[in-house]
Amino acid sequence: DAGVIQSPRHEVTEMGQEVTLRCKPISGHDYLFWYRQTMMRGLELLIYFNNNVPIDDSGMPEDRFSAKMPNASFSTLKIQPSEPRDSAVYFCASSRTGLHQPQHFGDGTRLSIL
Amino acid sequence: GQQLNQSPQSMFIQEGEDVSMNCTSSSIFNTWLWYKQDPGEGPVLLIALYKAGELTSNGRLTAQFGITRKDSFLNISASIPSDVGIYFCAGSKYNNNDMRFGAGTRLTVKP
Numbered sequence: 031d032a033g034v035i036q037s038p039r040h041e042v043t044e045m046g047q048e049v050t051l052r053c054k055p056i057s058g059h060d061y062l063f064w065y066r067q068t069m070m071r072g073l074e075l076l077i078y079f080n081n082n083v084p085i086d087d088s089g090m091p092e093d094r095f096s097a098k099m100p101n102a103s104f105s106t107l108k109i110q111p112s113e114p115r116d117s118a119v120y121f122c123a124s125s126r127t128g129l130h131q132p133q134h135f136g137d138g139t140r141l142s143i144l
Numbered sequence: 145g146q147q148l149n150q151s152p153q154s155m156f157i158q159e160g161e162d163v164s165m166n167c168t169s170s171s172i173f174n175t176w177l178w179y180k181q182d183p184g185e186g187p188v189l190l191i192a193l194y195k196a197g198e199l200t201s202n203g204r205l206t207a208q209f210g211i212t213r214k215d216s217f218l219n220i221s222a223s224i225p226s227d228v229g230i231y232f233c234a235g236s237k238y239n240n241n242d243m244r245f246g247a248g249t250r251l252t253v254k255p
Binding site: 085131138 | 187
């Protein structure tokens with residue numbers, strides 16, 4: 031079975047540019063999560079969706095960050111405008127039954143903002 | 145957000161040795177999960193714990209949900225080189241949308 035698929039794997043861009051990260055969850059998983067991982071702050075939950083509806087976005091750091099899930103098989107995390115401090119690895123994860131259950135993670139997008 | 149207190153931060157051990165790491169919190173959690181992350185990959189679930197006092201094994205791995213619900217530990221017996229990686233604990237609470245991760249324990253196993 032295909033796992034969670036993220037693209038791109040790596041992104042390098044200049045500050046001020048718009049960045050779009052993409053995720054395809056595991057088929058049949060009703061929950062989708064976006065995380066950010068940095069050395070300083072570790073793994074942080076940014077936002078999660080249930081049946082394509084955002085449930086909790088309290089972890090989104092600023093208005094520059096936005097996430098959408100137009101259908102059950104696709105989600106995007108957008109940063110506009112990007113800043114150097116946004117450099118991190120961004121993970122998408124999905125779960126069949128919820129926040130409190132095991133999550134399956136993608137391999138992440140390593141984002142570098144110059 | 146605020147993280148769980150995970151220790152040790154790193155461990156250097158000889159192949160064949162046993163390993164123990166733990167996570168603690170000042171508040172109660174309803175679920176404890178343990179993940180392992182290899183370089184360039186996402187975390188992979190090792191063990192999930194749902195009840196206070198629960199002891200669960202997965203091969204050479206054993207994890208326990210602390211009786212106070214404020215801590216959990218993970219043991220690895222007879223370590224092998226492929227155990228190298230970063231181990232994360234994660235805790236969640238049912239009464240709010242709260243999922244937190246520990247800072248991770250980086251394990252190095254010398255052959």
